[in-house]
Amino acid sequence: MEQSVHSFIRKNRLLHDGATVIIAVSGGPDSLALLHFFWKEQVFRSLRLICAHVDHQLRGEHSKADYLFVEDFCRTRSIEFEGATLDVKSYMEERHLSLQIAARECRYRFFKELVEKYHADYLVLAHHGDDQIETMLMRQVRGNFGASLAGIPVKRPFGQAHIIRPFLSVSKKDILAYCEKEKLTPCHDESNDKDDYTRNRFRHHLLPFIKEENPKSHVSFQKQSEWLLDDEVFLTELAKKALEEGIIKKEKHEVILSIPFFLKIPFPLQRRAIHLILNYLYGKNAHRLATVHIEQILELIKTEHPSSSCDLPNGIRAVRTYAQLVISLNEEEGLEFMEETTLFIPSEVKTALGYLKTSYEWSESIKLHPKEIICPVEALKLPLSIRTRREGDRMAVKGLNGTKELRRIFIDKKIPRKQRECWPVVIDRTGRIIWLPGLSVAPLETVTKMSQKCVRMTFETRDETLT
Known part of the structure; x- marks a missing residue:
């Protein structure tokens, strides 16, 4: 693996001798291997290394343990360490962002502070070749255009420094083999095992098929990205x-x-x-x-x-x-998109058109109504998320066989075109649309008991003429 990374660094002129380098490290296998690689490299290139670690406070004691692990890893190898504990959830709720985007913004703000503090030349990230495959496919599926289809850039400006990704030349399998060879014992983030996020679904279900067809597909995708x-x-x-x-x-x-x-x-x-x-x-x-x-x-x-x-x-x-x-x-008339955001229970989410409220309650009655849902927890594939519509979105509709395009639902309900683009859409963890608040609800399997734990969701529009 080392030879591939060295060759990739030379080819793309990613690093110069004597540089001050900040390495973002979560403690997982990718970033731990990256830190270890640069730790061995620093002597030959006269590098100053600073390890940057962020606890997003999203995984309780596990994230605290990761913080201590990375800090100890650096101390035993005399690597400078900078850690931050950030309240990502509050940041997300204040700005109505998705969890992933809120975490990214908090993380990169911390990295920028470190770049300025140390007058760093590079911020090094551990994205690898398999990440590149996932990113390029996800953007293709979402209907992106232009440079974004090229996926993750090898190098880009970041304030006074540059972000570089030297591991884009290698696969996850290569990194795990490196960890084993160097006797590294990285942390494990259990959220990566679940299909709650789009990237995880691509990783678990699509990437294995691609790798089976071509184990070196990450090399092909990286060349395609550059071209x-x-x-x-x-x-x-x-x-x-x-x-x-x-x-x-x-x-x-x-x-x-x-x-x-x-x-x-x-x-x-x-x-x-x-x-x-x-x-x-x-x-x-x-x-x-x-x-x-x-x-x-x-x-x-x-x-x-x-x-x-x-x-x-x-x-x-x-x-x-x-x-x-x-x-x-016209900024005053503009109704905003909403990125895919985790729908916490209980919570109140402000959308461009109104407020969506969620809560738990014990109920004997089931209600599936366009403006309100009361549904047993066991009938929903949690966690739920909320976003605005995407091209080609379809949902199952009560009383109909098959699915119906959201576009047709909006037309049938006579929703103005500019409101359609920012209408909230509730999906389950598989990405299935279960509710178009105020307009339509998917048929859900319900279990009737005397009293059962239910999720209650209500949608209140700012303007009753909207529905």
Whole structure:
């Protein structure tokens, strides 16, 4: 494994001698192997190593034990250690984020503080080749576009430093073999064993099949990632140059485009030009763009109707008026996307359209209603999550065989287009949609007892006209 990593570092010019390096270490096999690798490397390259560990306070005594384990590992090897205990759950609830995104933001904020404190050159992360496969497939399935399809970058700027990922050249199997050879005893995060998160489902069910077909598939995916990124950088530069001539007006919240000029641009550049405009207007929310949003605007440009419009999430509106396309952002009207967020019980979650409340109660009656659910715990595959809809979403509907597209449900209920994109969707741990609050509920198996522990969920809209 060491030879592959050394070769990958040289090929991508990831590291220079005498650097100050911060290594993010959870205590699991990937990051512990990474720390051990750099600990052996530091003598030959005159590196200064700082180990950074975060306790997210999500796994009780287990995460405390991981903290102490990593701290002790560093002490016995004279590695500088920096640890932080962060209240991720409060951060998540305050900002209405998913658990994964809240944990990431807290973690990276800590890493940035360390980079500034030590004037570090690099922040080193332990993502490996199998992580790359999962990421690229997940983004493909979600309908991502552009550079994001290339997956995890090998190197990228991070404040005054760079994030580097030297283990993208090796597989999980390689890392476990390294741990065994070096007699490392990493921690185990039991949450990685469950199918609660999308990545885990890809890891447990899809990755083994890919590896069976090609044990070295991580090498192929990494090459594809690098080629995709190279191509995307080149095509995006061409799109930028084309836009310079085609844009009639550009302001903070509005871009006006010449349609006749735009239609002369090659189609691959048209997609990227629209992507650039949406990135510009969306700003920090640009990562939530999907191919469907780009396609909506392209269809608007090419329609035979001289005057038409379409609404995108978060207040983006595109209006065609004969030879011009006006794409604008109205922040006051913008209704926000919601990333997939764990639905804790009890809790109250604020959405763009109202409040969803959950609680436990003992009940003899079962209620499955669009605005309220009272359902036995054993009939639900917990934990539940809440998010906004995705392209192609379908759900089972009471009284119907099979499933129905959410798009059709919204149309049948006469929900305005801009509200459809931010309507809350409740899913179980398998990703199955069980409730479209205020509109539809899936048929759930119920067990009738005299008294049983139930989950109660209610949805209160801010404006009764919404439902």
